[in-house]
Amino acid sequence: MGAPLFPGFSGTWKEMEAGLARCVPAQCNQVTSQGAGAGVAGVTGWNTGRAERAGAARLCSTEIAAVLEFSVLPQSTTSALKNSSNSGGRMAWKWKYSPKEQLEDMGSLHPGLTGLQNLENTCYMNAVLQCLCSLTPLVQYFLSGKWNTALHEEIGESATAFGCLVSDMWLGEFDYVSPEAFHSVFGKRHPTFSKRTQHDAQEFLICVLDDLHEAFKQPSQERQSPSAGASTRSSSGTSIITQLFEGQLSHGIRCLTCKAHSDRPESFTVLSLPIPSTRACSLQDCLECFFQPDTLTLNNQINCFWCGSNQDATVKASITKAPPIIIFHLKRFAWQDKNRRKLSTTVCYPFSDLDLSPYISTSCRDTREYSLCAVVNHAGDMDYGHYTAFCKHSVTKHWYSFDDAQVTKIPDSEVQADTAYLLFYTSQGY
Structure with a gap:
């Protein structure tokens, strides 16, 4: 047995x-x-x-x-x-x-x-x-x-x-x-x-995880810092949420004037990934875009301690701790000419063997691979839309579509959809 x-x-x-x-x-x-x-x-x-x-x-x-x-x-x-x-x-x-x-x-x-x-x-x-x-x-x-x-x-x-x-x-x-x-x-x-109006699923997810963390957290000495690309909790502590969902990023910042280097750590539970194309791309393309080096100039300059003034700098993120469950948020809602619009780009994502090693810090030996286990979909546009979910059952290993009260078994081919908004991956063997 x-x-x-x-x-x-x-x-x-x-x-x-x-x-x-x-x-x-x-x-x-x-x-x-x-x-x-x-x-x-x-x-x-x-x-x-x-x-x-x-x-x-x-x-x-x-x-x-x-x-x-x-x-x-x-x-x-x-x-x-x-x-x-x-x-x-x-x-x-x-x-x-x-x-x-x-x-x-x-x-x-x-x-x-x-x-x-x-x-x-x-x-x-x-x-x-x-x-x-x-x-x-x-x-x-x-x-x-x-x-x-x-x-x-x-x-x-x-x-x-x-x-x-x-x-x-x-x-x-x-x-x-x-x-x-x-x-x-x-x-x-x-x-x-509290009001029964439409809301963003990603914002709700972050609030739920934060709320569960606050309800179960035990004190710790770790500190956290905010960032535009990742969600963090408001206070320190460990809980079932940090154990399962929390990862760690390190932002390497280098002053282009004096070449001084510093690292800024940041915890995350959801990674918000840009979509680099309007037609079709892969999840790896989104990850490459997120982790590519960026140059900070003009209003984004850093205040360099060694130079004593604001300076241009480069910044590059890497993963120093990969969580057992990693959640990706595909940034489908973008601003164009002062108007917010939805990107209907088809993002191809793997069902298994998602390799994050290219984005793992050299100081971290964590090279785990991930398998897709759930997807939140958004169909529609900015003014009207509907959310559904695809989930892989932990016992039967079949995929099912959850459309409010309706539950339907679906073939694997239907899980790849251009409506994907949130992707849940679990570490293989976890």
Whole structure:
């Protein structure tokens, strides 16, 4: 038998089902209302007091651990499983089986293939959430319950809602679920996204990663500096987000007058790549454009310490730390003659063996290669557009299209599209 997708439990299914049925208190059983036909799960009762929710989660976690010899399950998982066991349904994960055997034995359950209801102009949010919820290391972090121990409860409400959403999506019991609870609490922390209007998926992604980082971070001594080409978090610290998504750049700056050289480090979670052509190009072309040396003149001069004045300089970026998961943002929205327009350039990107070694600093021996695992697409123009996602399922290894509530299996050939906006790559073997 192969290794289970979520290891840690070795008991029988009846033992797990019976244990969960006994462990779920009323505060946790606030998930799911059945929709017509497809089946829609919406988290209700979110205004329950934070102390009550935290107490319920701790009670679930403690008793489940005692009965099942497992660690911790997220609150929404136990709630949804209670509902599943009462209705005669079966649990979406059966840890004693290999991934292939899981799917063959689950019948109508579809873990990780759950659509998201559009709450009116929230396709940007749905596409990003589907990509994040397809990343195996992040999914395992939430489904194992490790997030509960790292969570800063005073600022972790949206992170908790995200964890509940991951659980609901990987339970596989519904064709689609509602992200209403997550959207509501996330909008409180980020009012820009509280209104149900169109937003940029990349901006939303950065805010989600920042929010999750703040909710889970542990203190560190590292400092970070901002840059136009990469997104960074506002404060130092380490978290599951830094472990998975954070890379490090070094900007080598050389004064053209005195030839003095200095390096400026910068952390990033998303790399924004220029598109160097209006017709067709490759991802490697975009990377070459981003990492090519640049000359700083006129208003962009540096203040050279050794010269004591502003001087022309050259600057060249290189990667000093490559993250396990690297996200590329293709800069399709550009300014032309004081007007913003969208570039519909076809960017060809590899499915596997993406080699970043040409852009790795000589001082870094990290030469890992990457495989494509998810794509956020944007179809349309500046005034009207629609976001969708392509995600590679971690168990079946098939590609699926996520168009809000609609989930469709697609051939590999359809994943290469001229609508690609965000590309998610995972390090091979990670």
